[in-house]
Amino acid sequence: MDYEAVIGIEIHTEMNCTTKMFCDCPNRPGDEPNLNTCPICLWLPGAIPKFSRQTLEKASLICLGLNCELQTHSAFDQKVYYYPDLPKGFQLSQAHLPLAKNGWLDITGEDGQPKRLRIHKIHMEEDVARLVHEMEGRTPVSLVDFNRAGVPLVEIVTEPDMRSPQDAIEFIRLLRTQIRYVGASECSMESGTMRVDANISIRPRGSSVMNTKVEVKNMNSVRHLGDAISYEIKRQIASVQAGEDIVLHTRLWDPEKGVTTPMRGKFEGPCIPDPSVPPILISESWRREIQSRLPEMPGQKMERFIRQYALNRDEALLMSSDKDLSEYFEAVVRAGIPARTVTHWLSTQLLPTLKERQLTPAGTAVTPLRFAALLSMLERDEINANSAREILNHLFENDLDPEAIVARQGYRQVSDAGELEGIVERILKENPSAVNDYRSGVGKAMGFLIGKAMQASGGKANPKLVREILTDKLAG
Secondary structure, eight states: OOEEEEEEEEEEEEOOOSBOSSSSSBOOTTSOTTOSOOTTTTTOTTOOOOOOHHHHHHHHHHHHHTTOEEOSEEOOEEEEOOBTTBTTSEEEEOSSSOSEEEEEEEEEOTTSSEEEEEEEEEEEEEOOOEEEEEEETTEEEEEEETTSTTOEEEEEEEOSOBOSHHHHHHHHHHHHHHHHHHTSOOOOTTTTSEEEEEEEEEEETTOOOOOOOEEEEEEOSHHHHHHHHHHHHHHHHHHHHTTOOOOOEEEEEETTTTEEEEEEEOOOOOEEEOSSSOOEEOOHHHHHHHHTTOOOOHHHHHHHHHHHHOOOHHHHHHHTSSHHHHHHHHHHHHTTOOHHHHHHHIIIIIHHHHHHTTOOGGGOSSOHHHHHHHHHHHHTTSSOHHHHHHHHHHHHHOOOOHHHHHHHHTOOOBOOHHHHHHHHHHHHHHOHHHHHHHHTTOTHHHHHHHHHHHHHTTTOBOHHHHHHHHHHHHHO
16 A cells, blocks of 8 residues: 655753843853753742743744744643752743734745745643752762753744655744744754754545554754654654554654654643743734834745846855845855855855854955955956965965965966966967867867966966956867
């Protein structure tokens, strides 16, 4: 039988608010354990939570950035369960009256066509403490760090609209981009500011039945998300074909072994209305005010880049895929560099170098003005592309401008026709077989001769002029 997967995902995203959700303790990941605590986030008897307005604002920006409908009335519940990371016995969440409903994101499906994936709801909740598992000699111990307790979260719950690992990957990538654009979260699966759980079931292709699902946790990268879903689909198909029932439970992804393993039975604890946090009432005027804070979103920016800069769709998609990158791109264009040149050098040279050095467009010493100065010299034929790549590496190592680096390192391009003619004549004499190949119609011989001329000039020759001189002499 041919099976299809039915996949929905739940995304917990930590917001980058200044303080925690219900107290004034700093929301500062990476601090010493248990440094940022108070009676409220330690859940001492008698402590009264005080809801943060910034939490509501950033959560609302996320909701609107994901095309959701903000609800005029939402409220907090006590989500009851017992675990060492939640010693008060409940978590403040929004089970019954979430902040927003009915959102969507459009991805490109595996068939190349647009595909709309729906968001069921988005609700706010406080994060729990962090458990740290260590060894004291041969004895395993578990420690609790309350710095994370009370950190503001939104949980995004999708509809089961995904049918493949690729659907989930594309959705997460786009969702991460949207949330980063509104400035509410860094959305890093690697550092834990975004955590994704997948609910996966299978059914005969063409069926509309919703069968028993299995939840998979512990995926700390987009690649692991795709791998875990792919494995779980195959595991469930094999189980059904072997006559085994699919049982509702939670599994963990083991990236080293490439398998999911049983974790625990799946259960939902009771959720009861919380009496200590007042309901949240949102007026239409407040919603419009938050809506006005939304920046130009990635899809809008992509379409503008196509119109304004004549980029093709793939180029515009890349240049708009990250807010910092899009701002960097436009800053270089405003400095007078053609948009297509900027796109090419960003995508093929600067971005790979930034990734290699673990930097971002916003966090590099190669500012848009320094990068524009480099490309400007290239545009004026003062340096060639090979030299430009070398100079770019120097820009990361010191604060000199490109002009100074060219002067110091001797990168200025040789464009003197007489000097280049002498180099070309020598190359033609030293490579008669390549000359004969070219005159016999072997096109790649030209590239060989240009390479030899560039090598003879120490990489400084103007390749355009070299080609012109070679073409003229070979035609003689």
